[in-house]
Amino acid sequence: MSTPQAHMETLPRSVQALLSIGLMALLAFPFAGQDFYTQMVTRMMILAIFSMSLDLLQGITGLVSLGHAAYFGLAGYVLAFLSPADTGASWAISLPLAILGAALVALVIGCLVVRTHGIYFIMVTMAFSQMVYFLFFDNKGLGGSDGLYINVRPVALGLDMENKQVLYYFTLVCLVLVYVFLRRLLVSPFGRTLNGIRLNEHRTQALGYDSFSYKLTAFTLAGALAGLAGYLWAAQSGYVNPELMGFHMSAHAIMMVILGGMGNVAGALVGAFGFELFMHVFKDLPQVGGFDLGKHWQLWMGLLIVLVVVIAPQGLMGLLRPGSRAK
Amino acid sequence: MDLANILIQLLNSVQYGLLLFLLAAGLTLIFGIMGVVNLAHGSFYMLGAYLAYSLTNTWGNLALAVVVGTLISVTIGWLLEKLLFKHFYHRSHLDQVLLTFGLIYLFEELRSMLWGDDVHSVAVPAVLDWSIHLTDTLSYPAYRLFMLVVCSALALGLWLLISQTKLGMKIRAGAFNSDMAQAMGVNIVRLHSLVFAMGVALATLGGMLIAPLSSVYPYMGSQVLIMCFVVVVIGGIGSVRGALIAALLVGLVDTFGKVLLPQFASMLVYVLMALVLLLKPEGLFKQ
Amino acid sequence: MTEPLLKASLLSKRFGGLLAVNGVSLSLYKDQLHAVIGPNGAGKTTLTHLLSGDISASSGELWLKGQSVTGWPHHRLSLNGLGRSYQKTNVFLPLRVWENLLLAAQAKDAYAPYNPLSWWGRTERNPVVVARAERALQMSGLLAWKNTTAAMLSHGIQRQLEIAMVLATEPEVLLLDEPLAGMGAAEAETMIQLLHTLKKDHAMLLVEHDMDAVFALANVLTVMVNGTVIASGTPEAIRNDTHVQAAYLGEASA
Numbered sequence: 116m117s118t119p120q121a122h123m124e125t126l127p128r129s130v131q132a133l134l135s136i137g138l139m140a141l142l143a144f145p146f147a148g149q150d151f152y153t154q155m156v157t158r159m160m161i162l163a164i165f166s167m168s169l170d171l172l173q174g175i176t177g178l179v180s181l182g183h184a185a186y187f188g189l190a191g192y193v194l195a196f197l198s199p200a201d202t203g204a205s206w207a208i209s210l211p212l213a214i215l216g217a218a219l220v221a222l223v224i225g226c227l228v229v230r231t232h233g234i235y236f237i238m239v240t241m242a243f244s245q246m247v248y249f250l251f252f253d254n255k256g257l258g259g260s261d262g263l264y265i266n267v268r269p270v271a272l273g274l275d276m277e278n279k280q281v282l283y284y285f286t287l288v289c290l291v292l293v294y295v296f297l298r299r300l301l302v303s304p305f306g307r308t309l310n311g312i313r314l315n316e317h318r319t320q321a322l323g324y325d326s327f328s329y330k331l332t333a334f335t336l337a338g339a340l341a342g343l344a345g346y347l348w349a350a351q352s353g354y355v356n357p358e359l360m361g362f363h364m365s366a367h368a369i370m371m372v373i374l375g376g377m378g379n380v381a382g383a384l385v386g387a388f389g390f391e392l393f394m395h396v397f398k399d400l401p402q403v404g405g406f407d408l409g410k411h412w413q414l415w416m417g418l419l420i421v422l423v424v425v426i427a428p429q430g431l432m433g434l435l436r437p438g439s440r441a442k
Numbered sequence: 443m444d445l446a447n448i449l450i451q452l453l454n455s456v457q458y459g460l461l462l463f464l465l466a467a468g469l470t471l472i473f474g475i476m477g478v479v480n481l482a483h484g485s486f487y488m489l490g491a492y493l494a495y496s497l498t499n500t501w502g503n504l505a506l507a508v509v510v511g512t513l514i515s516v517t518i519g520w521l522l523e524k525l526l527f528k529h530f531y532h533r534s535h536l537d538q539v540l541l542t543f544g545l546i547y548l549f550e551e552l553r554s555m556l557w558g559d560d561v562h563s564v565a566v567p568a569v570l571d572w573s574i575h576l577t578d579t580l581s582y583p584a585y586r587l588f589m590l591v592v593c594s595a596l597a598l599g600l601w602l603l604i605s606q607t608k609l610g611m612k613i614r615a616g617a618f619n620s621d622m623a624q625a626m627g628v629n630i631v632r633l634h635s636l637v638f639a640m641g642v643a644l645a646t647l648g649g650m651l652i653a654p655l656s657s658v659y660p661y662m663g664s665q666v667l668i669m670c671f672v673v674v675v676i677g678g679i680g681s682v683r684g685a686l687i688a689a690l691l692v693g694l695v696d697t698f699g700k701v702l703l704p705q706f707a708s709m710l711v712y713v714l715m716a717l718v719l720l721l722k723p724e725g726l727f728k729q
Numbered sequence: 730m731t732e733p734l735l736k737a738s739l740l741s742k743r744f745g746g747l748l749a750v751n752g753v754s755l756s757l758y759k760d761q762l763h764a765v766i767g768p769n770g771a772g773k774t775t776l777t778h779l780l781s782g783d784i785s786a787s788s789g790e791l792w793l794k795g796q797s798v799t800g801w802p803h804h805r806l807s808l809n810g811l812g813r814s815y816q817k818t819n820v821f822l823p824l825r826v827w828e829n830l831l832l833a834a835q836a837k838d839a840y841a842p843y844n845p846l847s848w849w850g851r852t853e854r855n856p857v858v859v860a861r862a863e864r865a866l867q868m869s870g871l872l873a874w875k876n877t878t879a880a881m882l883s884h885g886i887q888r889q890l891e892i893a894m895v896l897a898t899e900p901e902v903l904l905l906d907e908p909l910a911g912m913g914a915a916e917a918e919t920m921i922q923l924l925h926t927l928k929k930d931h932a933m934l935l936v937e938h939d940m941d942a943v944f945a946l947a948n949v950l951t952v953m954v955n956g957t958v959i960a961s962g963t964p965e966a967i968r969n970d971t972h973v974q975a976a977y978l979g980e981a982s983a
Contacts, residue, residue, distance in 0.1 A: 136606040142702065153592070162824045169783070173536070178534060179536045179539060181539070195950055217971050220662070225861070227719055227720065228644055228714050228719075231719065231723050233535060234473060234479050234535055234858050235534060235675060235679070235723070235725075236680065237479065237539060238479075238674065238675050238676055239715065239719060241668060241671060241714075242671060242672050242675065242712055242715055243712060245668050245712065246708075246709050246712035247711050248712075249708035249712075250706075250709050250771075252704055252708070253706070253707065253708050253709075254705055254706075257532075268932065292718075296848075299849060300849070302851055303847060303848050303849055303850055303852075304835055304839055304847045304850065304851075304852050304855075305839070305840075305847040306848075307828075307831070307832055308835075308839065308842070310862065311821060311832050314821045314823060315819065315820075315821055315953070317819070317892075318483040318815075318820070318821065319479045319832075320802070320803055320804040321781070321783070321803055321804070321813060321815075321819075322804075322805060322807060322833050322836045322894070322898055323804050323807035323836035323837065323839075323898060324810040324831065324836055324839065325802075325804050325805075325842075326804070328842050328843070329842040331842075332842040332843045333842075344729070362664060362668065369539070369540065369543075370540070370543075373536075373540055373683075375901055377588050378758070411551050411554070411555065413547050413550065414547065414548060414551035415550050415759060416547060416550075417544045417545070417547025417548040417551065418544070418545075418548065420540060420543065420547070421541060421545070421548075422538075423540075423543035424537055424540045424544065425541075
């Protein structure tokens with residue numbers, strides 16, 4: 116992680132196999148599992164979309180954002196605002212609008228933020244997401260600290276998100292689409308340039324690329340995809356509050372990407388599922404001699420993160436890789 | 443707003459600004475000299491507050507608590523630097539963000555285990571528990587004035603240290619170009635430890651001083667950290683002078699904002715930051 | 730008299746109190762190599778930065794192919810036919826040689842990043858870009874290392890890649906900052922041959938310390954000391970210039 120690595124444009128066989136099996140498992144899951152688990156996996160898929168959107172920004176372009184959750188939460192709020200009190204909003208209308216809203220805010224904030232570099236960028240992305248957080252937290256008209264409820268889930272074209280299976284497959288389709296889109300993006304001219312910017316921005320500019328507009332585009336796209344995830348999250352949980360836009364949510368995204376391995380999209384996906392699994396495992400830890408291990412799950416998560424940073428900087432994907440290409 | 447009110451808000455602004463300065467100065471120096479972004483900086487602030495609570499409860503004396511608490515905190519900070527941070531000076535910012543974020547998780551959990559999750563209050567020392575009457579209806583707490591004086595003294599002391607002493611010169615050289623300073627004979631390892639310890643001490647002191655006013659609660663470290671970041675960004679990384687001016691600006695905007703535009707108060711500081719960035723992407727006084 | 734491809738007029742750069750480049754004027758013509766020499770700290774690299782747009786001048790003007798480009802950022806100059814290689818090797822180390830060249834070759838034709846057409850497709854399927862990269866690969870003699878990771882190349886080969894990347898952008902003006910730096914005799918010979926072939930069809934600026942190379946290649950020589958031009962003319966004239974001998978050539982005999 117400290118020295119930029121080339122990307123995995125072709126995933127190792129083991130990973131390809133893992134992803135294929137994973138997809139088949141996801142397709143079959145709702146038939147085998149209970150409602151509770153269907154919801155849990157839906158949540159994981161939503162977080163995977165969120166995580167992959169950050170990978171575009173962080174892993175591919177090299178921009179470390181501590182404020183990515185702003186776009187995630189905003190899209191959820193758009194759904195909340197567009198949802199009538201007693202019926203479901205049309206997702207055919209509200210979903211594009213939510214994504215557009217998130218993208219627009221990302222574009223505006225991006226214009227200010229992409230001009231900065233390094234540590235400034237990290238700090239200002241955090242600060243701007245806090246600004247959005249406070250805008251909602253302090254204003255009762257926007258729901259305030261209590262947040263807003265979405266009484267009836269979205270419905271359109273015969274697909275009703277109140278139906279947990281429908282929502283599950285809808286999310287799965289989105290997950291696959293986002294994954295394919297980003298994998299193609301990685302090897303496209305645009306993606307290659309973003310990669311160049313990550314490895315050596317100065318030289319990329321010297322070759323003739325206007326890195327500002329590339330970074331801004333990446334920032335906006337990432338925001339839009341985060342918005343998709345945020346919309347689905349709101350649709351699933353039926354509730355939005357400012358915490359969805361907060362620092363902890365942004366940090367959550369970073370940790371998912373890091374755990375899985377940055378820069379190849381598949382890692383972000385794996386990391387999201389992995390993170391959730393670890394969290395459930397830690398939360399379910401038993402009491403040992405009066406000490407409730409499960410209650411202090413954040414401690415174990417913290418240690419896990421520190422461990423990953425120190426020992427396995429390439430994340431889980433790094434462990435699955437036969438050998439690093441660039442040495 | 444009448445004159446007395448304005449005076450009160452002005453005093454509050456300066457007090458808040460100076461408090462932020464204590465924290466931001468440490469953060470900006472640690473970043474300027476060691477190139478480390480330390481998200482756990484706020485945790486020392488929180489530690490200071492909780493130590494103030496515990497030690498004052500045990501001994502009933504805030505002053506003693508401050509001295510002992512600062513020593514404890516600096517020792518912890520010194521150990522952290524030697525054992526952990528030192529190895530991250532040359533790693534990427536992302537690694538540092540993650541490491542220190544992991545530390546935040548750890549610290550919050552330790553806090554939860556040692557002190558629980560309740561909000562605690564620390565009593566204002568009896569000797570300072572009175573108010574100065576400004577008008578018939580308005581008065582200003584003496585403790586706040588005390589804080590003002592102490593923070594000003596610390597700020598002045600820091601300024602004198604940085605600008606007038608040999609050590610300060612080394613610090614400035616280190617902030618400007620660490621490798622060059624080392625090449626010119628500065629014991630950079632010792633300087634790093636010292637700067638880190640100073641930063642921790644200031645953060646802890648800040649937490650201890652504010653405890654009687656703001657009470658002691660979970661995640662108070664993260665809240666103040668974000669403000670510190672804003673101050674450092676506005677002031678320019680590595681510049682103590684920038685941190686001071688930015689902190690006072692933030693104090694003013696935030697305090698008067700809360701009074702004049704309560705619905706947008708929290709946002710105003712970020713608007714200020716956005717404006718500064720538009721004009722000067724590297725902050726006002728970037729080294 | 731043909732128009733210069735690159736013309737600089739009274740370029741100056743001030744860093745605080747230090748005047749690194751003081752009123753330097755020069756012109757680069759097609760099929761000619763203009764060398765800039767001088768002791769360390771003379772401002773040669775800063776001058777190169779000013780010409781390539783890496784840094785903006787404090788005063789002075791710049792024209793590229795007759796168009797005023799003063800203050801243009803370096804990516805814009807690059808798109809308009811100005812290429813520059815760096816003194817310190819500045820390639821994409823984790824990428825293979827071929828990938829480095831593709832990225833360089835793609836720049837000219839790239840769609841705007843917000844154009845969704847650039848989000849699809851693969852550069853290696855674009856025949857124009859591939860051809861451009863191939864030419865650069867051939868010209869700089871890197872065929873054998875096409876699929877080698879840049880980080881694993883020897884210093885000399887990396888310097889060749891440094892030049893190759895500039896060539897892949899097919900510039901008309903070439904600014905080369907110490908291409909021979911750190912090279913052994915054999916490698917230097919190869920590089921000098923390459924530079925010689927490049928003279929045709931390009932307007933070149935060469936900043937170098939290797940005097941043999943300079944005198945072998947240059948049509949015009951400019952000597953800089955402390956940010957100022959102290960002499961400019963043909964190699965013969967410069968060799969015989971007493972000021973230059975005193976200031977530079979006398980000390981730097983190799």
